[in-house]
Amino acid sequence: MAVLAKNPVPSRPPSYYIRQRLLQNKPAMVGLLLILLSVLVALGGYALMPDSTPNANNGLVQFQKKPPGFSAQVLRIPRPVEATADVNFLEFVLSGKPAAYAELPIESYRFTRDSLYVQPLRSNNALADQVRGFSLQEVVAEPGQYRTRGHLVQTIEEEQIVARTFWLGTDKAGRDVLSRLILGTRISLGIGFVAVLISLVVGITVGALGGYFGGWVDKLMLFLMTVVWSVPSIMLVIAISLALDSKGVWVAFVAVGLTMWVEVARVVRGQILGLKEKTYIEAARVLGIAQHSIILKHLLPNMIGPLIVIATANFAAAILVEAGLSFLGLGVQPPAPSWGMMVNEGFQLIGARAGLFLVLLPSICISLLVLAFNLLGNGLRDAYDPKIPISNA
Structure with a gap:
């Protein structure tokens, strides 16, 4: 007769262990708290700003x-x-x-x-x-x-x-720096969100088509990825701006998103190449399930973990790309505040008493937000690794 254990270990879904690993990762939790604080500031927007005029442009x-x-x-x-x-x-x-x-x-x-x-x-x-x-x-x-x-x-x-x-001084136009930093949070998070969304949609589509169908379709998608990967982001943004005949917030959103999908496509393609030979995929084909249903319902759900990790990393990269483009005058246009544009304005005043603060303050904001997403991304990567044990403390 089998002896039942006095304290059997309860059966839990994989998401429980992922959540526990993430909660035990203190750097990732710090990054998550910084991101949540930034989201609250971005959502509060003008209600939190000392200067609540449009674009905080009251100078x-x-x-x-x-x-x-x-x-x-x-x-x-x-x-x-x-x-x-x-x-x-x-x-x-x-x-x-x-x-x-x-x-x-x-x-x-x-x-x-x-x-x-x-x-x-x-x-x-x-x-x-x-x-x-x-x-x-x-x-x-x-x-x-x-x-x-x-x-x-x-x-x-x-x-x-x-x-x-x-409290944080004024810029060269006499505008409140604190208000423009708060509004810049909304722009940075907005560009990051839209860029990640575009990169996921385009990357998943291209990677799934190439990885699942193979043959000339895969070669075509690989060629497309290679071409886009080899073109500098700034050149793509300039080309997109010229094609749309505009420079503004939404152009920057779309341009940054269209420069970041290649990495997503490569990951999705590699994952599908390994998964499509599994027995349950062969069974789905034998049962006559439509190919788009196999991709959407059986393949993509099995790569949610890697996609979440890469989306977090792309969020940080999008913030950096937008800041660099705005610094060069290719991103968000005045009077809308962008952290990269604020750094540029401070850089032009280097030597003046307020120049150091105008460079330092938005630079700190960029660094903290990018660091937060990187910490969270590293934590998510470790959380999805089943080899990492869960502490009982």
């Missing part, structure tokens, strides 16, 4: 090239209602909203009767502007609701004269 001459922590007083003058169209919350998060106030940086101010006199803040290497005067009614949105001068003055001091602090 002031007086605030050009200021170092991190710079602070100054600003007089906010209401704009006409027609110039500040109201937007719903979703539109605000996705695209921002026009500034409701025109801002005038000031050094000092004083009230005299029914007027407000301010001393404008001088810009870099410029003489101070003359004192400017405003009627008290000009600097509030609804002047009719204030019955006394004291109430009006108090409202102006509390709501219209505010302190603006630029």
Whole structure:
């Protein structure tokens, strides 16, 4: 009579062990946390930015090239209602909203009767502007609701004269660097996602056709992969930009994606060459199952692990490619903020006090995000390796 074990080991699916290996990999978890934080920042978008105008493009001459922590007083003058169209919350998060106030940086101010006199803040290497005067009614949105001068003055001091602090400084156009870094996160992750999606679709299609059908189809796909692999990414992007007669965010998305599918195709082709001779594939053919069903339902699901790993690596590579293209002026175009373009703007100001920060800050963001995807990719590669034991701790 067989003796039953007192504590039998429960049968678990392979996904359980993959998940456990990944959770025990601390560098991969750090990378995953950084990626999740970046995704939250990208989704929050304009709701998290000090400058919530479209493309964070609200620049002031007086605030050009200021170092991190710079602070100054600003007089906010209401704009006409027609110039500040109201937007719903979703539109605000996705695209921002026009500034409701025109801002005038000031050094000092004083009230005299029914007027407000301010001393404008001088810009870099410029003489101070003359004192400017405003009627008290000009600097509030609804002047009719204030019955006394004291109430009006108090409202102006509390709501219209505010302190603006630029925690990460400003660029050469006087724009808030923190806001543009936050918006740049959305662009980098967006390009990475679209590029990986395009590379997976094209790569899986080309690799599956070549690996499964073989013969002249495989030779044709190999020739196509070899040609694309041998052309530099920058040349492909230039060719795609010329073909589409445009340079912009979506052109950069498509161009980066179309330069990264070859590696996916090579992996898929190699996997299918090994899997198509398996017994269950032969059985599917004998049963008369359509070839596209064999590829989609029996072959591709068996290579999800390698595809996830390569997609993670391609995500990091896409971010680097986009940063390099934007640095050269071939990617995202102004005024949309891109980390690579911000590095270029800082590079042009090397020698200025703020030049170092304008290069260093977006470079750190690029490095951290790429490092996060590489750490996660290495962790996924180890998680899908059954030879690596699972700790019982």
